[in-house]
Amino acid sequence: MENITIKVLASRLNLSATTISKALQDSHEISEPTKQRVRELAAALNYTPNTYARSLRTRKSETIAVVLPEIADHFFALVINGIEAVAREKGYHVLIYLTHEDYHREKEILEYIKKGRIDGLLISVTKNSTATEHIAVMEQENIPVIFFDRVMEQMQLPKVVTNDFESCYLATQHLLDCGCKKINVCTISTNLEISKQRILGYQKAMSDHNISIEKNQVLICDDDAQCYAKLYNSLQATNRPDGIIAIVDKLTLPIYLACEQLNLKIPEDLKVISFSNNPTAGILNPSLTTVSQPAFLIGQTAATLLLNSLDPKNNKVQQDITVIPSELIIRNSTGY
Amino acid sequence: MENITIKVLASRLNLSATTISKALQDSHEISEPTKQRVRELAAALNYTPNTYARSLRTRKSETIAVVLPEIADHFFALVINGIEAVAREKGYHVLIYLTHEDYHREKEILEYIKKGRIDGLLISVTKNSTATEHIAVMEQENIPVIFFDRVMEQMQLPKVVTNDFESCYLATQHLLDCGCKKINVCTISTNLEISKQRILGYQKAMSDHNISIEKNQVLICDDDAQCYAKLYNSLQATNRPDGIIAIVDKLTLPIYLACEQLNLKIPEDLKVISFSNNPTAGILNPSLTTVSQPAFLIGQTAATLLLNSLDPKNNKVQQDITVIPSELIIRNSTGY
């Protein structure tokens, strides 16, 4: 079957290729009757422009990339939903790359996509990302970058985040209100800005209540394999906490499992709050009090910012931070 | 900053563009010393080939598309994980498109990507997809298509699925073994092949035990808004079931919520099994017996089949069905 290109349309209509191109772009340079004829033939022959030829010429690909640690996590899945919704509406395509928390992989991916393939990048870095050069490279290639959730605060780029400090402050406050005397916090990293902010919020709430914190009350589960054991140990100790905050969703499961194993009752023996967007939070045993992050909105916002910055009409690059607040949803894991 | 193209390398090294191209592709036509020089300069100038120029010429994009109903669903998220893993390993890029169960959108998406943009397509159709033309179009454009999970059985294309019939047979069997007398099944569609197969498995198990099924024992929750109400009604009826099978994960939540509302105890009053990959199944109240689908493996397998079919070395197009079995994981929602 013959490949339908702009040239085929041109020769069939006795017009030049350029005229076809302009007609299909509804250029004012082309008369209405001609546009009609072109559109009709294009439809009849089921013509679709060749993406690559167009992108080569225009240096635009109408494609953005999303680089993020994980997709099998409700938070990130919802973010992608938000991104995809905006992208589709504006006619953009979305490439997905997963880092699986591997900084080296993140670097590789950016190297891999920097040239020509994408018009813009949305990224949530790995918990091990400290260097910034691999992201700076994107700027050199004139590819706008926007951070979401896991940002690199030292980079002067737009960021879309939730109110990490404040929401963890409120979570801690809630545990204290529920009568907790000793609250631990459990994180996957001390490097990530979101972790730092959430831990700071926790610390501030504690100090505002004149409660001192020991070092080991911030439990660092940066190694998946040892995470359960660490939690188990901290919960079986004689000086175990009576409240715990998991600053990411994936820590919920080991906490619940450890409690079951240790015969600790939630919320009687231990009150639990997780940063989580998992819809099953409400039917856990017991139902889980969560800090619910505006994941969809974060995705939508980040994508909108990016696509706006790609639109030549509004080229004002905003380097500011957009903060979208999280919501504390109180359920049974922190009392009744 | 000057754009580093193959021509720049050529002029700096006093070679032709073609030689550079061949050298970078490690062609046997180029001498080793020349290759060295080319590679060194390319590295020094941080040269990356322009994707679009290359794709235009070679008619390959090293990009595949994944079209699926939803991403905020652990099953699909894991499938994507599997796909992405294989794609990265083989140097392919992955575009994601979400249909949100909208057939019209699915059609639009395929129209949108059919020309040149992708080398192959992995698709899991919406619950409303019955027409096949939009997928047949892909074949006309010589884009290989592979179905995963939600297949169109009437199309002669490779499919990767789990053992839907059998696993639902076994789930039903398990409920019967646990003493259930009246088992309902709850589905999101009667159109989807996976639904049909699962329901058939259920029906076969029932008839093998000489238990007749009334029509309303197959509950069709094809409308999200009415799903909860439908489930609630069926569970409050005097002739309510004592066992229920949810053939997709998203039905778990309304079932649990309805039981809570109606004060029905799981598993005493109602035994529940869901097709689910949600890791929280183990910490639900009570923990949920699941048919756990090999989601990651399905993704991996589908991607591997697709990428193999794109490799000119093995152009044998396999049109067969690959079946990867699910696993019944017994937990507390079906007894102890």
Place this chain on the structure above:
DNA sequence: ATTATTTACGTTAACGATAAAGTAAATAAT
């Protein structure tokens, strides 16, 4: 010693589109 083959490149054209610049005819301005 002559011809055939291989090696290591180069030249030209093309992938399919669009940008930039050009042009003939029609219309408007003076």
Place this chain on the structure above:
DNA sequence: ATTATTTACTTTATCGTTAACGTAAATAAT
């Protein structure tokens, strides 16, 4: 009536790469 402008196109060049074909020199074959 002459010049300026607008309309509706066309011509040419180019995006960056690679396929197809060409070729001079070196090597091998006869």
